[in-house]
Amino acid sequence: MTKTDMMVKELVDKYGSKRESLLPILQGVYDLEHFVSDEAMVSIARNLDLSSADVYGKSTFYSFLDTIPRGKFVIRVCKTIVCDMHDKNQIVDTLENILKIKVGETTLNRKFSLLYTNCLGWCHKGPAMLINDDVYTDLTPETIREIITDYKNRE
Amino acid sequence: MQERLKRLDVILGIHPESPYQVMEKALKRAPKDIISDLIDSGLKGRGGAGFLTGLKWKFAAAADGDEKFVVCNADEGEPGTFKDREILTLVPKKVLAGMGICAYVIGARKGYIYLRGEYKYLVPHLEREIAEFHKNCFKLELDFNIEIFLGSGAYVCGEETALLNSMEGFRGEPRNKPPFPTNDGYLGKPTVVNNVETLVSAQVVSRIGVEEFKKLGIQDSHGSKLFSVSGDTPRPGIYDLEFGLSLDEFVREFGDGDTKAVQVGGASGFCVPRKKFQSTTIGFPGGLTGDSLPTGGSMMIFNSSRSMYNVLRNYLDFFEEESCGQCTPCRIGCQQLKVGIEAVKRGDKDPEYLQQLLKLTDTMKITAKCGLGQSVANSFSSIVDNFREEMIY
Numbered sequence: 001m002t003k004t005d006m007m008v009k010e011l012v013d014k015y016g017s018k019r020e021s022l023l024p025i026l027q028g029v030y031d032l033e034h035f036v037s038d039e040a041m042v043s044i045a046r047n048l049d050l051s052s053a054d055v056y057g058k059s060t061f062y063s064f065l066d067t068i069p070r071g072k073f074v075i076r077v078c079k080t081i082v083c084d085m086h087d088k089n090q091i092v093d094t095l096e097n098i099l100k101i102k103v104g105e106t107t108l109n110r111k112f113s114l115l116y117t118n119c120l121g122w123c124h125k126g127p128a129m130l131i132n133d134d135v136y137t138d139l140t141p142e143t144i145r146e147i148i149t150d151y152k153n154r155e
Numbered sequence: 156m157q158e159r160l161k162r163l164d165v166i167l168g169i170h171p172e173s174p175y176q177v178m179e180k181a182l183k184r185a186p187k188d189i190i191s192d193l194i195d196s197g198l199k200g201r202g203g204a205g206f207l208t209g210l211k212w213k214f215a216a217a218a219d220g221d222e223k224f225v226v227c228n229a230d231e232g233e234p235g236t237f238k239d240r241e242i243l244t245l246v247p248k249k250v251l252a253g254m255g256i257c258a259y260v261i262g263a264r265k266g267y268i269y270l271r272g273e274y275k276y277l278v279p280h281l282e283r284e285i286a287e288f289h290k291n292c293f294k295l296e297l298d299f300n301i302e303i304f305l306g307s308g309a310y311v312c313g314e315e316t317a318l319l320n321s322m323e324g325f326r327g328e329p330r331n332k333p334p335f336p337t338n339d340g341y342l343g344k345p346t347v348v349n350n351v352e353t354l355v356s357a358q359v360v361s362r363i364g365v366e367e368f369k370k371l372g373i374q375d376s377h378g379s380k381l382f383s384v385s386g387d388t389p390r391p392g393i394y395d396l397e398f399g400l401s402l403d404e405f406v407r408e409f410g411d412g413d414t415k416a417v418q419v420g421g422a423s424g425f426c427v428p429r430k431k432f433q434s435t436t437i438g439f440p441g442g443l444t445g446d447s448l449p450t451g452g453s454m455m456i457f458n459s460s461r462s463m464y465n466v467l468r469n470y471l472d473f474f475e476e477e478s479c480g481q482c483t484p485c486r487i488g489c490q491q492l493k494v495g496i497e498a499v500k501r502g503d504k505d506p507e508y509l510q511q512l513l514k515l516t517d518t519m520k521i522t523a524k525c526g527l528g529q530s531v532a533n534s535f536s537s538i539v540d541n542f543r544e545e546m547i548y
Contacts, residue, residue: 018324019323019324019325020322020323020324020342021324022324023304023305023307023321023322023324024304024305026307027272027305027307057326058324058325058326061309061326061327061328061479062272062306062307062308062309062327063307063308063309063476064272064307064308065307065308079469079472080234080422080469080473081234081235081386081418081422081455081466081469081470081473082234082235082385082386082455084465084469085386085387085457085461117273117308118232118234118308118310118473118476118477119232119233119234119235119236119310119473120273121231121232121236121237121239121240121271121273121274122237123234123235123236123237123383123385123386123391123455124237124383124384124385124391124392124393125391126385130273133275133276134276135273135276
């Protein structure tokens with residue numbers, strides 16, 4: 001049994017092998033591996049008795065289930081109107097400068113990915129971003145530097 | 156600054172009677188009485204579509220089947236809306252009590268909270284609340300169990316049938332209606348899908364009664380409503396206001412003195428220019444004079460420094476990405492609208508081309524499968540009609 005099969009099996013044991021378990025299983029894979037690999041999709045399909053195309057269709061539907069490798073910390077900056085009005089560009093520029101990557105890219109050490117996302121529901125405290133599941137609001141270039149320094153020190 | 160608009164404390168306030176006491180009281184009544192109260196109260200869904208909540212419950216209660224479900228729609232994704240997150244953070248017991256009352260009325264033993272992935276940080280908090288809720292259910296001998304189901308970043312899953320597909324392990328694509336979820340919902344069983352705030356409001360009807368509830372708001376739009384206020388305002392945040400306020404009153408209180416337009420109801424809502432503030436009220440369309448706009452509570456304020464072209468382009472960018480791609484009018488329509496306004500702005504197309512694009516939105520309105528594609532026309536036509544010169548120059 002490959003490492004991926006083991007991981008998928010554990011998730012299937014936890015969430016069940018019904019079709020309704022598909023999204024929680026995919027989310028579980030993403031949390032562990034920071035993307036959903038082809039191998040994982042094939043393994044899930046086998047376990048849930050679905051076609052792998054079906055699993056692929058499900059994964060690629062959701063913007064939070066990337067099918068290309070992402071960094072350990074995925075930064076998603078809100079680009080919807082109110083955050084955009086509140087200097088989102090300045091935030092993105094700062095992040096690009098600190099991380100030395102462009103939006104859509106991942107740092108060489110696979111620690112950070114920088115992505116855009118749609119409305120995060122923090123319009124009254126924009127600009128806002130997510131780092132994995134954690135929310136950061138009222139961002140300024142200064143707070144961005146502090147936050148990223150903190151994450152750089154995390155394992 | 157002076158507060159002119161009356162603040163209510165109906166949704167987020169703490170009341171002498173706890174939500175679980177309200178639920179206990181409701182559970183002693185006959186389900187049909189609770190339904191008729193809800194219908195009499197005129198409570199309409201608070202997600203934006205505004206269907207009568209009492210009717211939804213009635214249909215699900217009357218539907219055949221021994222297995223039924225209650226789903227709380229917490230997939231709040233409309234740009235400019237953040238009230239459901241606030242409700243789940245501050246008064247989760249009211250939501251859970253609303254779900255409990257609904258379960259009792261329709262005969263469901265299982266409930267889900269479909270929580271958008273962006274709010275995953277709320278899970279530990281909600282799980283503690285759900286555990287406490289289950290203890291209360293046990294005490295009240297209500298056989299009802301709630302689980303959280305997490306989304307993964309798809310706006311369209313806020314549409315109830317897309318939400319159900321997402322839960323069932325399919326792509327979050329809307330289904331054809333009918334059949335409606337009240338008969339053919341989660342796993343084909345009768346299901347009530349209610350917005351977070353709707354469930355709280357249903358609980359409010361149980362707490363204060365029909366008469367008191369109807370004193371709030373205006374004709375055809377009863378009760379209070381949480382408004383998510385953002386944009387060019389000195390006071391962004393959540394406000395519990397009565398339905399029926401005029402946009403003029405709203406802007407006097409929340410504007411920065413230089414308000415050019417207000418987007419009512421998010422990117423899928425309407426953009427109202429300054430000259431129409433006085434004639435526009437906020438509520439569900441009814442027998443009122445002037446325009447009455449429904450809203451899920453999103454109120455985005457733009458001042459004169461903002462380019463309405465940029466605003467519209469941002470919305471179209473949003474819709475293009477969030478369209479599920481299932482039906483052609485929406486998938487291609489959103490793309491072409493964006494490409495179209497860019498071409499007009501660049502001067503590659505004549506200004507008259509905007510009329511073609513407006514025709515396209517008319518087509519989308521009648522042919523798109525779900526609310527997403529149908530409502531792109533709202534913001535598009537209200538911005539293009541009212542700010543035509545900004546689209547061109």
